[in-house]
Amino acid sequence: MNLILLENKDFVEPETVVVKGRRLKHLLSVNKVNEKDSLVCGLLNGKIGTGKIKKKSESFLEMTVTLNQDPPAPLPLTLVLALPRPKMLKRIIETVTTLGVKTIYLINSWRVEKSYWQSPLLDTDTMAKHMILGLEQSRDTIMPEIFQKRFFTKFVNEDLPLISKNSLRVTAHPKTSRICPVGINKETTLVIGPEGGFIDIEIETLEKQGFLSCNIGQRILKVETAVTFLISRLFS
Numbered sequence: 315m316n317l318i319l320l321e322n323k324d325f326v327e328p329e330t331v332v333v334k335g336r337r338l339k340h341l342l343s344v345n346k347v348n349e350k351d352s353l354v355c356g357l358l359n360g361k362i363g364t365g366k367i368k369k370k371s372e373s374f375l376e377m378t379v380t381l382n383q384d385p386p387a388p389l390p391l392t393l394v395l396a397l398p399r400p401k402m403l404k405r406i407i408e409t410v411t412t413l414g415v416k417t418i419y420l421i422n423s424w425r426v427e428k429s430y431w432q433s434p435l436l437d438t439d440t441m442a443k444h445m446i447l448g449l450e451q452s453r454d455t456i457m458p459e460i461f462q463k464r465f466f467t468k469f470v471n472e473d474l475p476l477i478s479k480n481s482l483r484v485t486a487h488p489k490t491s492r493i494c495p496v497g498i499n500k501e502t503t504l505v506i507g508p509e510g511g512f513i514d515i516e517i518e519t520l521e522k523q524g525f526l527s528c529n530i531g532q533r534i535l536k537v538e539t540a541v542t543f544l545i546s547r548l549f550s
Contacts, residue, residue: 411448
């Protein structure tokens, strides 16, 4: 755990927190903390700083905290992702949160299995748990927003033009000759399809809204690998 992510309910006084549960177990068993140790802390959706351990026990950890630093700047990226298999989605959420993505749209497409939309992973609280793991890993505090859109054509034609306004619009697509740009480091809306890619009519619908279809080379990657690869390529 690279950062102890605090919530308002953890505060027992203005500068004193009590940590229990999963975080305590990790700090004791993995970080092996002791009294007087200083740790990196951050308030969910707030500032980052340090916490000094005042009391340590098997049931709680009491710290004095000073939170006076801004969290890392977010990545200027909106990620639009065709809903992947639930196990893969869990890993993707953690990874993109770690990389600083703050806006994620999960969308339907022809190759998305209908059963995926019934997964308990799509529950708001469950997704939040995986985003929190990503924030703890990357020493960030700002929780991403995740939106679920089940009607592809309506979303692309009505919502996506406003969402992607004034940004570079890119669709990852293996069946095009255009190579994905490198190191653009500016506002971008990136659309990534399901395993097997978008079908032709879906690509045409995206292209009508100004999305450039780009490939990343001869190798065909799994979605979770492609997401990381593309973000690293676009933002150097």
